[in-house]
Amino acid sequence: MKKRSFKEFKFGWPVILSSTFGIGLGMSPLPFYTIGVFAIPLTKNFGWDMGTVMGGITVFTIVALFASPLVGYVADKIGARKTALWSLFLFGLSFIAFNFNTGSTVLYYSLWGILAIAGAGTLPMTWTRAINNWFNENRGLALGLSLLGTGLFGALAKLYAFSLINTVGWKLAYLGVGLLPLLIALPLAYFFFRDTDDPKVADKVAKMRKTVTNPTKTNKAGMTVSQALKDWRFWILAFCFILISFAVGGPIPNLERMLSSKGFEVSDAVVLASIIGYAVLVGRLVGGYLLDRFWAPAVAFFLLSIPALSCYLLQSADLTYANALIAVIILGFGAGVEYDLMAYLVSRYFGMKNYAAIYGFLYGFFAMGAGFGPVIFGKFFANTGSYDTILGYAMIAFIVGSVPLLLLGKYREFHAEPLESEKV
Known part of the structure; x- marks a missing residue:
């Protein structure tokens, strides 16, 4: 190993710092991680079932399916910085708007659609565009x-x-969560998030490229969107993601209800479900480290x-606390690999020319599985009173979805004449 x-x-540490907060307090985690908690008061106050509540994720997914490639195209054209700043601002306001939910499903689903449009620029495709340009040798770890x-x-x-x-109640809770991107992520992005073609960091980039062995030389080389869509590797990635x-995104928002159906107290179920976030954290670091050193x-x-094992454990009729903890950790570890894997593979197989737009298209496929997964899981529970059958399907999805990745072949190399600001 080299x-x-x-x-x-x-x-590149400033762009990592701002990206960590921008992604972490953006559209990727906040709606998915909090909907399971908000589902409890929403079902209680409005008489909705879990399928109705999780239907918001479906609307969110459908809108994101179209919004993500469009916003990715915008990021490629006007820059990642402008896209991220505006999107953080609008995303925070849109999340706060859930405070005005009156029990109308039309309003509820409309808010989810607005949230997807407003927050698309906070997706990893925007932030990782800059990460990929600042890092080459340690790209996987930097993404992680x-x-x-x-x-x-x-x-x-x-x-x-x-x-x-x-x-303080669920209404003010939406306000409290919505303020996170506005008061924390937005200021950090304003001061620290800049891509390598930003004139304000030109001297720093030039010094880096003289100091670092094998740095990135340009952020303009690679395939166009139309070229990527004609490439069989794109469709393998789409199928796999x-x-x-689906296998990762389906269980996570349903974990509280899933564990409760196995006899766990609500407080224990929430604590166990929250642990998945820390498992994701470990998965990010380990996965990123390995990506830099192995194919x-x-x-x-x-x-x-490996997360197929977590589905098997969660199917147990007499699920113990220890086995539930193991299942949650394994599931979170797998979830920790998916986003940085997508970013890494897009940069290595399609280049940076239309990186954000290509990532956006792939995220659309990813969003289909992650968005419809929670609803399908919720419907199975509503119809059968159990998650066991759908967990079996998820177990198969983990295996079938991971095998085709082995067909991608060696990384591609792209060359283009650097911009004047990129020359050293």
């Missing part, structure tokens, strides 16, 4: 660090929302097939 230098982090926020803040947001609901995101598809196959 020894690696970590000098890139001396120059920047994506730590999904696990860390996902776990904290779940507990934070649960605490707010119990102290639909299945994997990424093999790493992905190994780490994304």
